[in-house]
Amino acid sequence: MAKKISWYPSPAKLNLFLHITGRYENGYHQLQSLFQLLDKSDEIGFDINANSDIKIAEQLSGVPEHENLVYRAAMALKAYAPQRSGCALHIKKCLPIGGGIGGGSSNAATVLVVLNQLWHCNLDTEALAKIGLTLGADVPIFVHGNTAFAEGVGDVLLPTLRPEKWYLVATPNVSISTKEIFTSVDLPRNTPKIDVKTYRFEETHNDCQTLVEKTHKDVANLLRWLLHYAPSRMTGTGASVFAVFDAKENADKVLHLLPDCYAGFVAKGVNRSGLHIALGI
Ligand SMILES: C[C@@](CO)(OP(=O)(O)O)[C@H](O)COP(=O)(O)OP(=O)(O)OC[C@H]1O[C@@H](n2ccc(N)nc2=O)[C@H](O)[C@@H]1O
Numbered sequence: 393m394a395k396k397i398s399w400y401p402s403p404a405k406l407n408l409f410l411h412i413t414g415r416y417e418n419g420y421h422q423l424q425s426l427f428q429l430l431d432k433s434d435e436i437g438f439d440i441n442a443n444s445d446i447k448i449a450e451q452l453s454g455v456p457e458h459e460n461l462v463y464r465a466a467m468a469l470k471a472y473a474p475q476r477s478g479c480a481l482h483i484k485k486c487l488p489i490g491g492g493i494g495g496g497s498s499n500a501a502t503v504l505v506v507l508n509q510l511w512h513c514n515l516d517t518e519a520l521a522k523i524g525l526t527l528g529a530d531v532p533i534f535v536h537g538n539t540a541f542a543e544g545v546g547d548v549l550l551p552t553l554r555p556e557k558w559y560l561v562a563t564p565n566v567s568i569s570t571k572e573i574f575t576s577v578d579l580p581r582n583t584p585k586i587d588v589k590t591y592r593f594e595e596t597h598n599d600c601q602t603l604v605e606k607t608h609k610d611v612a613n614l615l616r617w618l619l620h621y622a623p624s625r626m627t628g629t630g631a632s633v634f635a636v637f638d639a640k641e642n643a644d645k646v647l648h649l650l651p652d653c654y655a656g657f658v659a660k661g662v663n664r665s666g667l668h669i670a671l672g673i
């Protein structure tokens with residue numbers, strides 16, 4: 393008999409803005425950002441077993457199993473699970489890897505939230521977010537599942553209800569390491585803090601963008617092209633960029649014009665994660 397795999401979504405995010413306001417003693421950066429959740433997702437499949445094995449069913453190219461955030465999240469949660477809790481984990485990748493749209497962090501959060509239920513760990517959201525933070529600064533936002541303003545290293549979250557706009561997300565074929573950006577001497581690190589109550593997209597920016605545009609011409613060219621059509625900006629530490637539209641049909645029109653050398657998709661900005669809606673939490 394075919395094994396039953398339960399599938400759950402693992403949504404993407406955009407950083408609608410990203411200000412670096414300082415640096416902690418441990419080298420991590422103090423941020424202000426608006427994490428906008430999207431209705432575009434990877435899918436994570438769970439096949440629970442009782443022989444205590446955790447394994448990834450199909451490997452991601454370029455990501456060794458023990459470094460895969462899906463595997464690492466399951467291993468981190470195992471300490472809180474009853475004995476003999478195991479799982480085979482499946483990943484349907486739709487989101488570009490290392491694109492600044494949070495795919496890996498979101499995969500980790502989906503594993504924490506779903507296995508917490510399937511393994512009956514009974515941890516609350518705060519406890520799961522705390523475990524998530526040990527895996528990556530972007531994991532807590534996906535554990536909480538709300539579009540939110542963020543401070544700290546991205547872990548201090550203030551949920552917000554935004555108008556549900558449409559986003560064209562485009563990714564050049566380049567890989568940008570988050571660590572490399574954050575260790576650059578050219579990164580601005582002293583943007584004054586804004587009052588998020590008066591947030592306006594056009595009065596904010598992404599502090600990583602100028603640096604990435606200098607080092608990656610593909611990102612600079614793509615942004616210049618997109619700006620002809622709509623307000624556009626880089627997300628996270630890149631390489632993906634996004635353009636904002638009020639109507640889906642306008643985003644779709646520009647997607648059809650996108651040069652073949654870029655991958656792209658259109659997604660709706662949502663206030664609640666598709667994972668949390670699917671789980672009814
Ligand atoms: C800056 C953001 C905005 O969303 O970039 P993207 O990764 O999405 O592009 C994220 O917070 C990134 O989060 P995440 O990708 O989970 O980062 P981590 O794995 O925790 O850290 C990767 C590296 O980035 C640096 N780092 C990360 C976050 C932060 N607030 N300050 C840092 O200095 C650290 O040097 C760390 O070694």
Ligand SMILES: Nc1ncnc2c1ncn2[C@@H]1O[C@H](COP(=O)(O)OP(=O)(O)O)[C@@H](O)[C@H]1O
Nearest residue numbers: 459460461489490491492493494495496497499
């Ligand atoms: N399940 C996963 N999905 C994507 N990337 C992963 C995963 N597990 C580990 N990684 C590693 O994490 C890095 C960042 O991935 P990702 O979250 O997609 O990008 P970003 O942090 O730029 O938004 C990748 O370069 C990859 O090596």
